[in-house]
Amino acid sequence: MGRKIREITVVIIIMLTVMVIGYSQVSKSLAVDTDKEPKSVLGTEDKDGTEGTIEPEEPDGPKEPDGPEPPERPDRPVEKYEFKCPAPDGKNGYYVTAPKIELIHVSEYGITKYRFTDSEGGTAEGELKESGDRVCIGPDQFKDGGNSIYVWMEDEEGVQAEDSEYSKELYIDTAPPDIQLRAPRGLDAWYQKQVMLNVKGDDGDKGSQVEQISVYAGKQLLGTTSNSQAAFQISQTSVKGNGVSVTVAVADRAGNKKEVTRKLYIDGTPPETAIQGIDNYMITSRPAEVHFQAEDDNVLSSASAKIVRESPEGELEELTGNKWESDGRVSDMRRQLSEDGIYKMELTASDKAGFSRSQTAQIIIDKKNPVIRYVDELDNRVMREFQWEHPMEEAIKDFTSYVYEIRLDGKIYTPGKKVKTEGVHTLRIKAVDAAGNEAAAQARFLIDRTPPEILFEDVKEGETYEEECTFKVTVKDGNDTIEGIWLDGEKQAVNPRSKVYQYTVQEYGEHIVLVRACDRAGNRAETDVGFKVVKKETILDKIINPVRQRLVPEQRSTGEAAGKTDHGSVKKRTVFLLSATAAGSAAGIAVYKKRRRKK
Structure with a gap:
């Protein structure tokens, strides 16, 4: 804005100068024309609007002059001043060092005048009257930005001399651009794999402004731009903790240059971790020494190991007291494991860039037999x-x-x-x-799949015993056991430690003895014996019994075989059979007698 105002001011001064010069020339012409006779002027109009010729009026007689005539001015030439200004020492018409201007008045007549305006609006004016007078402007008077000087000459009467005007704009830029660098987390932070570096060149309001920005990583050119602000991706990685050297060069239109070199810390890989001294998932009956190691190609931030032991009983215990040794890039820790158990280990390491890596391992120490x-x-x-x-x-x-x-x-x-x-x-x-x-x-x-053998002594199946029957029950193998004895369906008391049982049956009638036994293998046997106890036979019994046996065969129900004989039914059947036998015998005797009488 200030520059435009200065340019408008210069244009107005030039116009005013031209007007003054023109006015001076017109005045001179008018002064000359007054000494001449008036001429006809073509193209004029009468009052009524018609064209005509204006005839000069005849003077009535000599007229007296209105006043004294001005004296004639001597014809004294005005010699133009000398103006000395060095050429711009920068680019694009800029001075990168403030110049020194010298103005010399060489004319014997007239006055040399000047007006100097700096970039901040400050002015300095002066005039040179004597031949050989001179004035120097600069370099201290010049300020960065647009500066202007305007020079002209006037005669003693203050009339500007013809062709004496001169003006010049001088653009000064003595300061290099300022460089600003920014990274997302600062220039001293560590970054993973790459980082965007924001670069801004600032040449100020009165500078020539930024012409080019160049960025180098080491000696490698990463890119250039004509913008005053740009972002550049830095992907070179640090080695052994040393930062990547990044140089930013900024040049303005005047040719001023500035370079800034900074180090950026970029890590491309996570730390290396190792659990040594064991094989993962190994099982051993001996104690083991485990070596934990973490290493980074730049700067290691932290390393830790977690060891959890599970005892054979299932109890969990985290081992503490781990002692690490570190030199900044490598960290080591050793741990002796000796007790029985399952050891689960995890090693974690991280570096300054935020990379992290973990590794797990498991071993089992078992010194006991299954x-x-x-x-x-x-x-x-x-x-x-x-x-x-x-x-x-x-x-x-x-x-x-x-x-x-x-x-x-x-x-x-x-x-x-x-x-x-x-x-x-x-x-x-x-x-x-x-x-x-x-x-x-x-x-x-x-x-043993053979069932026990049950033995009956002094009693046989189907035998008849008069008055009473005394018998024994036992098992052949003395290791076998009699579980139960039933006599006519009634369970008898047994002693598990007794191997021989003896019974005497005196009740007349049919009897059944059922015995159950088992051995150590769980084999079981069941045996029964049926017999009868009768009165001692009379002659009649000896006659009737054979007949009864033929007419009523022996029957045993399933219940009887199981030791549950229905004694009432047996007695009824016996009475019935005896009655029938007696009746048959009586009938036979009657028939026999009748036949004898007939004879």
Whole structure:
């Protein structure tokens, strides 16, 4: 805006100067014309609007002059001043150093005048009258921006001399542009892989303004722009913590240049982590020393290790007291692990740029043999059949993985398979855990599928005993047990420790003895014996009994075989049979007698 005002002011001064010069020339012409006679002027109009010729009026006589005539001015030439100004030492017509202007008055006549205006509106005016007078302007009077000087000459009467006017604009820019650099988190922060660097060149309101910005990473040119503000992507990475050297060069239109070099910290990769001294998921029966290490190619920010031990009983414990050693780029920590358990480890490291990396590992320390269960329960057992029904994860206890082998009588046995072969068998289970610890268990057992043998002494099936029957009940194998005895359906008291039972039956009639027994294998047997106790036979009984036996065969119901004989029914059937036999005998005797009489 100030520059435009100055330009308008100069134009107005020039116009005013031209008007003054023109006015002076017109005055001179008029002065000359007054000494001449008036001429006809063509193209004039009468009052009525018609063209005509104006005739000069004849003077009536000599006229007296109105006043004294002015004296004639001597014809004294005005010599123009000397103006000395160096050429611009910058680009695009700019001075990058303030110049020095010299103005010399060389004329014997007239006055040399000047007016100097700096970029801030300050003015300095003066005039030179004597030949050889001179004045110097600058360099201190000049200020950055547009400065102007206007020079002209006047005669003693203040009339501006012809062709004496001179004006000049001088543009000064002595200061290089200011450079401003910005990054998202500051220039001293660490960045991942790349960073956008914002560059701004500021040449001020009165400067020549920015012409070019160039950015270099080391010696590599990243880009240029003619804008006063731009963003450049820096992707070169730091090495060993040293920043990337970035140089920004800014030049203005006057040719002033400025460079700024800063370091940017850019990390391209996360830290390296390692858990050494062990193999991941290894299982060992020995103590282990674990080496944790974190390393970064620039600056390591932090490193930590978390170790959690799970005991064989399932309890969790986090190990503390880890001691680290670090030199800024590498951190180390060693830890001795000795107790049985599952160790889960996690190593985490981060660097200054915010990169983070984690690594996990697990080892198992197992110094104890596996525990094999349920086998001892089979030792010396007697059973009807064998089948291993226990899940192996329950039968073998170890907090690591393991392999096992089951053999029956020296041959591989598949869990769940039924074995019914009678005799003595040997079962052996062997387990080896992942740490190499071994365990074995063995049992001998008997398979017995033969039911017990029940023995009756002094009584036989279907026999008849007069007056009473005394008998014994026992089992052949002394290891077998009589579970129950029923006599005519009535359960008898038994002693589990007694192996022989003796009974005496004196009640007349049919009797059934039912015996149940079992052995150690769970085999069971059931046997019954039916017999009769009768009175001692008379002659008549000896005649009737054979007939009765032919007419009424022996019947036993299912209930009777089970020791639940209906004695009332037996008695009724017996009475019926005896009555029928007696009636038949009487009828036979009557017929026999009748026949004898007829004869």
